[in-house]
Amino acid sequence: MIRKLGILTSGGDSPGMNAAIRAVTRCALGNGIEVVGIKDGYKGLINADFVPFNKGSVSEILSRGGTILGSARLPEFKEPAVVDKACEILRENEIDALVVIGGDGSYRGAKALTDRGINCIGLPGTIDNDITGTDETIGFDTALQTVVEAVDKLRDTSSSHHRCSVVEVMGNHCGDLAVYSGIACGAEIVVTPETGYDEEDILERLRYLDNLGKNHAIVIISEKICDVEGLARKISATTGFSGRSTVLGHIQRGGSPSPKDRVLASRMGEKAVDLLVSGVGGHCVGIMNNEIISLPINEALSMPKTSRKALYRLFDRLV
Numbered sequence: 001m002i003r004k005l006g007i008l009t010s011g012g013d014s015p016g017m018n019a020a021i022r023a024v025t026r027c028a029l030g031n032g033i034e035v036v037g038i039k040d041g042y043k044g045l046i047n048a049d050f051v052p053f054n055k056g057s058v059s060e061i062l063s064r065g066g067t068i069l070g071s072a073r074l075p076e077f078k079e080p081a082v083v084d085k086a087c088e089i090l091r092e093n094e095i096d097a098l099v100v101i102g103g104d105g106s107y108r109g110a111k112a113l114t115d116r117g118i119n120c121i122g123l124p125g126t127i128d129n130d131i132t133g134t135d136e137t138i139g140f141d142t143a144l145q146t147v148v149e150a151v152d153k154l155r156d157t158s159s160s161h162h163r164c165s166v167v168e169v170m171g172n173h174c175g176d177l178a179v180y181s182g183i184a185c186g187a188e189i190v191v192t193p194e195t196g197y198d199e200e201d202i203l204e205r206l207r208y209l210d211n212l213g214k215n216h217a218i219v220i221i222s223e224k225i226c227d228v229e230g231l232a233r234k235i236s237a238t239t240g241f242s243g244r245s246t247v248l249g250h251i252q253r254g255g256s257p258s259p260k261d262r263v264l265a266s267r268m269g270e271k272a273v274d275l276l277v278s279g280v281g282g283h284c285v286g287i288m289n290n291e292i293i294s295l296p297i298n299e300a301l302s303m304p305k306t307s308r309k310a311l312y313r314l315f316d317r318l319v
């Protein structure tokens with residue numbers, strides 16, 4: 001039986017984490033379980049930086065981006081001795097179980113704690129949509145909306161100046177933000193880890209579009225693929241377009257969560273509490289075919305990435 005539950009957010013933050021914190025808190029309190037907020041991820045856990053939560057502690061946070069608990073990275077948490085220490089601290093504070101909201105690194109920490117007898121449940125909180133075991137992560141929808149708004153604005157000004165905008169979006173080795181926004185914004189070219197990078201091919205395609213008489217072009221590129229500023233310079237030098245690069249950066253992580261993210265986070269938070277109450281630990285929660293599901297963290301982490309071939313094919317058919 002669980003008497004006291006801890007909740008923390010870890011790794012990169014994402015819009016909707018607060019909705020998950022609220023849902024976990026309220027569902028647990030409704031089950032007669034005490035709730036403790038843990039500040040700054042595993043770092044706060046090691047430092048016993050705990051805040052007792054009541055119903056009011058999570059009032060008016062649903063619409064706020066970021067995480068009221070703060071997030072941090074603690075690379076030392078990979079060391080068994082540090083996880084042992086975390087278990088000791090949890091036991092001293094009579095915290096029986098944890099909900100960890102974060103990415104796959106955070107999931108690994110949750111699994112390590114579960115292996116030592118503290119049941120943990122992971123919730124997928126990241127804008128990148130790069131976690132296997134779920135169709136969508138908390139924060140992806142909001143980040144996509146942010147990217148779409150930015151690219152729409154860039155298109156307005158690009159068409160006034162016969163410009164090609166090269167827009168770098170986040171993704172952490174996952175092309176979802178790029179290909180979804182490419183479809184939603186009608187981009188001319190999308191470059192992701194899945195498509196690979198062929199600079200000459202991009203330049204050739206832009207020359208072709210220029211010859212067709214297009215007065216603007218949008219190229220959306222996932223982060224860590226190329227130097228977008230350098231590519232923009234080459235576009236100016238070798239095509240009829242004036243190339244300009246924009247790195248959207250951390251703007252994509254902020255903002256009020258979309259209704260879809262708020263509902264997703266609330267559903268996942270409820271599921272986390274139900275799993276812990278029924279004695280399950282070491283699982284992560286996901287959404288598949290609009291059903292909230294859970295599966296062992298190890299299984300989720302070793303699943304192949306869902307294929308986006310159909311989305312890339314659609315993108316190609318629409319340009």
Ligand code: ADP
Pocket residue numbers: 010011012042072073074075076077078079102103104105106107108109110112126
């Ligand atoms: P994300 O959770 O978004 O993938 P990170 O990979 O930075 O972000 O992981 C967040 C935190 O999770 C790390 O700072 C560390 O404290 C913990 N963590 C990451 N990998 C492991 C691991 N293999 N074992 C235990 N804890 C880990």
